[in-house]
Amino acid sequence: MATRRKFLENIAISSIGVSLLSNPTSLLASPKEIYEGPMLRVAIMGLGSYGTRVAEAMQDCKKAKLVGVISGTPSKITDWQSKYGIPKKNCYNYENFDAIKDNDDIDAVYVITPNGLHCEQTIRVARAGKHVICEKPMGINAEEGQKMVDACKAANVKLLIGYRMHFEPKTVHVIQMRKDDKFGQPKFFQGQSGFVIGDPTQWRLDKELAGGGAMMDIGIYSINGARYILGEDPIWVTAQETKTDPVKFKEGVDETIQFQMGFPSGAVANCLSTYNMNNLDRFFMTGSKGWMEMKPSTGYGPIQGRTHKGELTQPHVTHQTLQMDGMAELIFNGKQPIVPVDGEEGVKDMKIIDAIFKAAKTGDKVEINI
Template sequence: MKSRRDFLLKLGGSALTLPIVSALTPAEAATPPADKQLRVALVGLGSYADRVATAMKDCKLAKLVGGVTGTPEKIDKWSGKFGLDKANFYDYKDFEKIKENPNIDAVYITLPNSMHHEYTLRAAKMGKHVICEKPMSVSVKEAQEMIAACKKANVKLYIGYRLHFEPYTRELIRMRESGELGKIMHVNTYDGFKSGDPKQWRLKKALAGGGALMDVGIYCINGARYATGEEPIWVSAEEAKTDPVKFKEVDETVTWQMGFPSGAIASCATTYNFNNFERLYVIGEKGFVELGPAFGYGPIKGRTHKGEMSWDTSKMHQTWQMDGMADCILNGKPEPNISGEEGLKDMKVIEAIYKSIAAGGKKIMV
């Protein structure tokens, strides 16, 4: 592959075992100690990378220092916009030169899903810590190889689960872990939006690996897992497609159920077909938590059986995320289920859901 840009242009022309660690309270996640900084280069300077870079302006422990792009003109734009040294920018073909740069400690891979595997393996060989955007890969096999490569290189592999540092989500987890909700009986979770440009990479299976399920349905899977504190043992799923032309290669709308060892059931759905579809509702024997919006960039809102939730929403989620991840790497803070192993668990569920769809909704063991 010459570059991400070349690949995109070419393709465009063609048709958790839990419990979650509770050491981080919302307040601690929002204000980590500022003693050292993790120096990060973003791999793939698209729209999400821009969001991460903007959020990192307010970070205390993480610092953006460079990037990797197949579009040379972006170097001038990014170095000017974010005050970065041009010496810390690279092309995909000379990606390995980052190994020689002592000013880069970690890379954050924000490329299309199918490229996560390759660049994680390449980064690990360079001895750099890896943050990989979700989903971590397009298959269980790739996820396992990514974990093995980072372990062999003795570098950290974190998945971009920004919500694991977000205050409303942290409070939901705290309430569940503390027993305030009692035994979890049921979870209802859904996330989706109306997809726009039919030529975008997210609708190309070779780049995305799947459709709505891979993109935002993963929030529903991950959310149900941290809401129950358990791993699903079976799934049953169906797909609906209203536009077989636009969504020829990937899934449009998926509904599924997940069963957990305690007997709790999660009813979930994801879509690329309509907006205003975002909720996480957790019902326990003693109480409930409802987040809505629950998974987007914010502000997240919520209520419980005790009343309305109120947490700090002044920061971008990625600010909490990057400072939190830096705190884990630099200061040994316990990881709130953001590791490659966490990403692998979600990939196992995703594969089981696709198998169930292919089998006509048959129950598949995870």
């Protein structure tokens, strides 16, 4: 038995030796990279479903950390304190959060409240001397968006908009392909963004809080997507609105809008924004030398797509994790994503939305000056 054991040990040692000879660096495998740079300390304002999604994603961030909360619901604050280890001194409500100006533990506030509250809240955060990350759309119109940009500039703080797709690997790859002329001259973009919305009493169907309906919530993805896939800004829009349920979708709350955009190069886009149809999350673009298709194109789950070069195989990482780490790099090191996420970028989308609403209402072709 001892002889057999010795024989097996010799075989094992020999196998290890062969492995080392064939791969001499195997014993030198580097440990998981440890980040030692500055940490962006973030307070989340608005502890609803998307705020929760961001909080969960931030648990995997290397460069950003959840350290505070702002909410109008005391029970949510208590729950988040317990779940995320947030100290009481970093907890605020909507009346007293101006006091964050005296809190050195918070660098930035992520505003994730209804659209109609973004402008006032962003300006208050800026005046408190904190960087602002504001969920899109940044406001209910371009005028509000510009006020937010001006307030943050005056306070010398950053204003970033929650464009998570600007950090998503497959999306970034396609944008880089366009920049590298792999598609040739982009000619046509199609964006389909929509789902059937549920609870008719929710704030997304309240004009004062949402600023509109499907266009503000989901249509903005096709607007922004057309811009980063084509690589230019539109100069005109036309639009047509369809409403089948005026009880659920009251005056000023759009149910379905089809819209078309024209670009300086001659490229055109044809898009659909709706709260009345499912299975609509698709981008398509064709150029003079190639094409791309993404479906789903903006959903939270893994993005899927292909181009004339083949399937997109970049790994899926939770979008909000990449976004928050990317924004930390932007704030601390000035590292810009492939497409901007600043307030000016948000204002451009708001100007287009304003023009789409005008075109849908008047039936006219509306010129855009971005």
